[in-house]
Amino acid sequence: xxxxxxxPATLVQPVxxxxxxxxxxxxxxxPNLYWYRQAAGRGLQLxxxxxxxxxxxxxxxxxxxxxxxxxRQFILSSKxxxxxxxxxxxxxxxxxxxxxxTQYFGPGTRLTxx
Amino acid sequence: xxxxxxxxxxxxxxxxxxxxxxxxYxxxxDRLYWYRQDPGKSLESLFVLLSNGAVKxxxxxxxSLDTKxxxxxxxxxxxxxDLSATYFxxxxxxxxxxxxxxxxxTRLHILP
Numbered sequence: 493x494x495x496x497x498x499x500p501a502t503l504v505q506p507v508x509x510x511x512x513x514x515x516x517x518x519x520x521x522x523p524n525l526y527w528y529r530q531a532a533g534r535g536l537q538l539x540x541x542x543x544x545x546x547x548x549x550x551x552x553x554x555x556x557x558x559x560x561x562x563x564r565q566f567i568l569s570s571k572x573x574x575x576x577x578x579x580x581x582x583x584x585x586x587x588x589x590x591x592x593x594t595q596y597f598g599p600g601t602r603l604t605x606x
Numbered sequence: 607x608x609x610x611x612x613x614x615x616x617x618x619x620x621x622x623x624x625x626x627x628x629x630x631y632x633x634x635x636d637r638l639y640w641y642r643q644d645p646g647k648s649l650e651s652l653f654v655l656l657s658n659g660a661v662k663x664x665x666x667x668x669x670s671l672d673t674k675x676x677x678x679x680x681x682x683x684x685x686x687x688d689l690s691a692t693y694f695x696x697x698x699x700x701x702x703x704x705x706x707x708x709x710x711x712t713r714l715h716i717l718p
Contacts, residue, residue, distance in 0.1 A: 526705075535710035536649075536694070551705075582648060586706075594639050595696075595706060597649040 494519035498583050498598040505605055511556075511570040513601050515583030518564065523585040525566040526595065527558055530580040542566060578605045608633045610697050612709035620717050622684050627712045629678040629695035637698035638678045639706065640669050642691045649694065653680075682714075690716045 495518045505511060517523055527539040538551045540558035548558050555574060559567045566583060583598040609632040619625055629638070637656055641649040653662045655671035655678060662669050666689065668681045678695055696708045 536708045538705060538708075541705060584649075594651045594654050596651065597641075600648045602646075 494585075494596065496583060496585055496596055496598040498581075498601050500601060501599065502602045503604070505573050505603065507575055507605055508572050511568070511573050511577070511603070513568040513581055513583075513603075515566040515568075515598055516564055517585045520564070520585065520587060522563060523587055525560060526584040526586075527566065527568050528582040528584065530582065532579070536582070540568070573605045575605050578603055608635075608697060608699060608707045610695060610707050610709040612693075612695055612712050614712060615710060616713045616715075618715045618717065619682075619685055621686055624684065625682050627680040627682075627693055627695075627714075629680070629709055631676050631678075631697045631707075633699075634676070635673070635697045635699060638671050639696045639698065640678070640680055641694045641696065643694065643711070644691050652693075685716045687716050687718050690714055 497516050499514055524541060524543050526541045528536045529539055530536050539556060540548055540550055542548050542560045545560050545563055548560060555570050555572060557569050568581060581601045581603060584595040586595040611630045613628050617625060640653040642652050643649050653669040655669060658671065658673040660671045666683045669678060671678045680693060682689060692711045692713045694708050694711045696706045698706045
């Protein structure tokens with residue numbers, strides 16, 4: 493069966509510090525991968541998605557970036573965090589096509605920028 | 607641009623009552639998803655609706671899809687406290703894009 497991991501689960505970082513969040517998927521090949529951010533009490537904001545290794549689509553211009561160095565690994569990064577980067581970061585995967593059924597979400601990383 | 611609108615955004619109701627959450631979307635799609643999110647937790651898939659007229663039920667929740675009206679509903683029957691959560695609908699553009707677009711969510715609070 494497929495599983496999706498995210499780490500760390502919780503992170504507190506000072507403004508201006510770098511960020512690296514990791515997401516890995518097991519049990520599937522060539523998944524579509526997604527990064528979402530959810531601000532406190534708000535809906536989901538799609539940040540990046542990837543349909544293959546090295547292929548990244550950015551939805552919102554900001555100080556975040558994403559990379560996909562391996563088929564089942566998706567990394568969210570920042571060189572300098574802002575206060576507004578605080579939120580709940582969710583990674584998700586899906587398999588695109590007629591048989592796809594939904595996106596599957598990881599457990600999330602709660603980021604607080606102080 | 608695809609827009610997905612849910613209403614209400616917040617709902618407080620008594621146990622035992624029935625209610626419906628609505629999800630409207632602005633472009634053609636034949637795939638719609640409902641998710642549940644408990645406070646502080648990730649999203650859990652509830653229903654996948656893949657065609658016009660699709661209806662799915664799980665316990666006290668029933669979801670339906672009308673692609674002609676671009677409307678999905680999530681109906682709650684005889685609500686219980688355990689159903690308190692935020693519910694999101696999401697529309698899939700899989701034939702045209704690799705994304706799904708989420709509504710803002712409906713925060714459901716069921717009073718015991």
